[in-house]
Amino acid sequence: MYKNESMAEYEYCIISQFDDKIHEACGVFGVYNNDDLDVARLVYFGLYALQHRGQESCGIAVNQDGEITGHKGMGLVSEVFTERILDRLDGKMAIGHTRYSTTGGSSIENCQPLIARYKDGRMAIAHNGNLVNASKIRLEFENQGAIFQTSTDSEVIANLISRHGLKCRNLEEALIKTMEIIEGSYSLIIMTSNKLAGIRDPWGIRPLCIGKLYNSYILASETCALEAVGAEFIRDVEPGEIVFIEGDSIRSIKTNYNKPHRLCIFEHIYFARPDSFIDGASIYNARIEAGRLLAIQHPVDADLVVGVPDSGITAAIGFSRQSGIPYGEALIKNRYVGRTFIQPNQKMREQSVNIKLNALRTEIEGKRIVLIDDSIVRGTTTKKIVQMLKNAGAKEVHMRISSPPVKFPCYFGIDIASKEHLIAANHTIEEIRDVIGADSLGFLSVENLLESPVGAPKNSFCTACFTGDYPINVPQGISEKQNCERFGY
Ligand code: SF4
Numbered sequence: 031m032y033k034n035e036s037m038a039e040y041e042y043c044i045i046s047q048f049d050d051k052i053h054e055a056c057g058v059f060g061v062y063n064n065d066d067l068d069v070a071r072l073v074y075f076g077l078y079a080l081q082h083r084g085q086e087s088c089g090i091a092v093n094q095d096g097e098i099t100g101h102k103g104m105g106l107v108s109e110v111f112t113e114r115i116l117d118r119l120d121g122k123m124a125i126g127h128t129r130y131s132t133t134g135g136s137s138i139e140n141c142q143p144l145i146a147r148y149k150d151g152r153m154a155i156a157h158n159g160n161l162v163n164a165s166k167i168r169l170e171f172e173n174q175g176a177i178f179q180t181s182t183d184s185e186v187i188a189n190l191i192s193r194h195g196l197k198c199r200n201l202e203e204a205l206i207k208t209m210e211i212i213e214g215s216y217s218l219i220i221m222t223s224n225k226l227a228g229i230r231d232p233w234g235i236r237p238l239c240i241g242k243l244y245n246s247y248i249l250a251s252e253t254c255a256l257e258a259v260g261a262e263f264i265r266d267v268e269p270g271e272i273v274f275i276e277g278d279s280i281r282s283i284k285t286n287y288n289k290p291h292r293l294c295i296f297e298h299i300y301f302a303r304p305d306s307f308i309d310g311a312s313i314y315n316a317r318i319e320a321g322r323l324l325a326i327q328h329p330v331d332a333d334l335v336v337g338v339p340d341s342g343i344t345a346a347i348g349f350s351r352q353s354g355i356p357y358g359e360a361l362i363k364n365r366y367v368g369r370t371f372i373q374p375n376q377k378m379r380e381q382s383v384n385i386k387l388n389a390l391r392t393e394i395e396g397k398r399i400v401l402i403d404d405s406i407v408r409g410t411t412t413k414k415i416v417q418m419l420k421n422a423g424a425k426e427v428h429m430r431i432s433s434p435p436v437k438f439p440c441y442f443g444i445d446i447a448s449k450e451h452l453i454a455a456n457h458t459i460e461e462i463r464d465v466i467g468a469d470s471l472g473f474l475s476v477e478n479l480l481e482s483p484v485g486a487p488k489n490s491f492c493t494a495c496f497t498g499d500y501p502i503n504v505p506q507g508i509s510e511k512q513n514c515e516r517f518g519y
Contacts, residue, residue, distance in 0.1 A: 055445075056142070057083030058238070058252045060125035060219040062226045062275040064245040070119035072259050073126035074245075077107045078259035082303055083158070084130035087141040088505065089156035089380055092121035096223035098152040101142040102127075125221045125249075127156040129443040130445070148192035150201070151223040156210075157184040158251055159236045160216035160443035167211065187212060190466055191220075202283060205229065205272055209285055213502055215294070215442035217267075219249050225276040232289035232363050233501050234269025235442050235492055237297060237308045240280070247275045248309045252306040266309050292501040296485050298442060302402045309490070310480040311483040320474055321348025321402060322480040326473025329353065330400055330428045335398045338403040338415060339363040340497060345432035346402035355400060360393040360414070360422075387415065395423030400447040407446070407463065409453035413466040422466070429468040434476050434496040435459070436471045441504045446495050 057080030063069050073090050089102025101119060103110035107128065111308050122205035127142035143154040161167075164183030171189055172178070178185050190211055194204035201222060215235035220227040228249040230238045240254035241263050244412040247259045256263050267273055270285045294301070297308055304314040324345065335357045337346030350357035364386055399419055406412050415428045435454030440446040449455035453462055476496055480488040494500040 042352055044410075046231040050238060050516055056130060056156075056253070057128040058082070058125070058156040058158050058219045058249070059127075059228050059251070059255055060123070060156065060228070060249040061243075062123050062247045062334075062350060063121075064247075064278050065243075067243070067246055068116075069121055070116045072248075073124045074107065074111055074116060076248070076250055077126045077253045079127050079303075080128050080254040081496055083251060083301065084128040086129050087138070088126065088128045089141050090119055090124055090126040091143040091145055091156075091221060092119045092423035093123040093221055093223065094121040094152075094344060096151060098154050098221065100139070100143060100144055101152065102143070104138060104141070106450055120280075122452055123221050123226050125154055125156045125219045125226070131337050140182050142182070142183050142184060143219075144182065146179065146185070146188040146192065147196050148188075152194060153188065153191070153223075153242075155184050155458045156219045156399075157182075157187065158217045158238075158443070159231065160441065161186065161212050161214035161216065162441050162502060163211075163213045170474075183214075185457050187216070187218070189208050201225070201227070202272070202274070206283065206285060209270075209272075209287075210334065227272045227275070228267050230267040230269055230271055230286065232270035232287040233292040233492070234309070234490075235292055235294050235501070237293065237302070238267040239308075240264045240267060240273060245278055249273075249275075249278060252302055252308070254303040254306040255497055259306070263307070267320055269382045290492040290501065291487075293486075293490060294434075294442065294444070294481075295479060295491040295493050296495070298491075299479070301444075304344050309486060311486040316483040317344035317404075317432065318348035318351070319484055320479065321345035322352040323478040324402070324430050324432050324472070324474045325349040325352035325483060327478055328430055329471075330430075330470060330472075332400045332426070332428055333397040333399065334358045334360065335400045335402065336419075337349060338401065339387070341405075342401075342403040342432070345404065349400065349402055349430060358393050360390045360399065360419070362388050362390055364388070384414075384418070387418065389418045389422035392421040393417055396425055397423075398426040398428070399424045400428045400430055401468070402430050402432060404431070405436055406466075407436060408451060409462060409465055413469075413502075416467045426469040427467075428470045429463070429466060429472070431471075431473045434473050434493075435462075436495050438495050441500070442492070442502075444495070 059076035061072050087104045088107050091100030143156045145154045161183040164186045167186050177331040190208040196205040216231045217236040218229040219236040241261035243261040269291050272283045274281045298316040302313045306313050335346050335355050337343035337351040415514050419427050437455045492501050
């Protein structure tokens with residue numbers, strides 16, 4: 031069981047439900063210690079580097095001589111863990127998780143890593159992604175009398191592993207059988223009494239990579255977390271691959287599902303940190319290239335290029351380099367607005383942009399501004415920022431977006447729940463321009479977006495939220511309404 035499970039569960043007003051950004055699902059990190067490492071602190075720092083992937087809750091589970099314990103709580107890594115808590119978490123292996131809730135609501139029981147007992151002892155699971163058939167499997171199990179402690183699909187995975195564990199000769203077989211049943215996106219780190227396993231779904235929708243620190247092995251959602259703890263990048267886990275780490279050996283099983291590689295393109299647009307590489311492609315370079323291609327696709331006469339902090343800045347630099355229009359820092363972000371930022375109604379939601387961002391009048395006054403952001407979801411925040419620039423004296427504001435219009439819901443772990451919430455699903459580009467009050471508006475095309483991750487094959491990405499072309503058949507059982515409920519809309 032988790033230590034200190036009674037930790038205060040705050041009355042959170044989850045920021046994602048009130049702002050206009052797309053939010054990521056989760057970050058995972060694990061270490062198999064073959065040295066004399068402080069595994070809990072190592073995971074703590076790894077999670078710190080992955081905090082951008084989920085800010086609702088986090089947890090660390092450690093394995094001490096086969097016994098798995100942990101600590102988890104609602105809040106940021108810095109809020110949930112103290113020196114005293116980390117001192118208590120000692121062991122040979124550890125895994126950690128930062129969460130943004132997808133399937134399952136935002137509550138302490140849904141925090142991960144999930145620790146479960148099965149016939150071979152205990153296991154802990156950290157999951158980034160979302161299964162599209164979890165509800166169906168859960169219902170079947172419940173009809174057979176199974177009890178679930180959480181509403182997450184990660185517990186469905188734990189149940190499947192446990193059930194297959196009864197019939198299979200070993201964990202390897204149980205994991206392969208489980209992968210034959212689950213559908214959707216999953217990057218998993220599983221810790222058992224004696225090994226660490228890393229698994230990436232057959233489409234490779236979410237990232238997972240392997241690193242090495244001295245003689246110890248690390249699994250992480252992004253390479254930035256490896257660098258944060260001084261580990262060297264070894265390679266990405268391949269789509270459909272299971273890696274087992276035990277002692278000083280890494281063993282790989284490549285499942286043969288023959289699915290096309292479909293990394294979520296939003297990892298490049300927004301989710302991943304710019305200093306990360308995924309499947310060999312630099313996130314920073316992809317954003318620079320997206321900005322460069324945007325400048326070619328939608329040129330404009332202007333005096334200054336401004337990026338919306340932080341997500342639009344790298345693409346703005348690319349736009350500036352290509353267009354020759356100087357880049358300037360004209361929007362100042364308050365870096366101390368945390369996730370517990372409470373905005374109880376729509377009116378205050380719009381006001382919140384003033385609290386998070388402010389315009390630098392001396393840079394803006396009398397100028398024609400090109401404003402770059404990574405995406406437009408509802409349009410409410412964009413409208414407010416355009417207005418803010420005009421109030422600060424901008425002569426013109428030309429909005430440029432480094433991704434195509436988001437028109438379709440995501441079923442793979444990102445909170446784009448329903449068309450109803452997407453301005454581009456219900457309006458033409460000219461109507462959106464009018465709503466946000468910009469002088470012109472241009473989106474990057476899907477073709478140019480697929481060119482931006484330099485070195486990656488164009489057909490290796492999921493672009494479903496732009497095109498409606500889902501890599502996995504979304505079962506009819508998941509309606510947009512249910513998808514919304516999963517995200518708490
Ligand atoms: S639908 Fe969009 S957000 Fe979801 S996995 Fe595909 S590209 Fe990513």
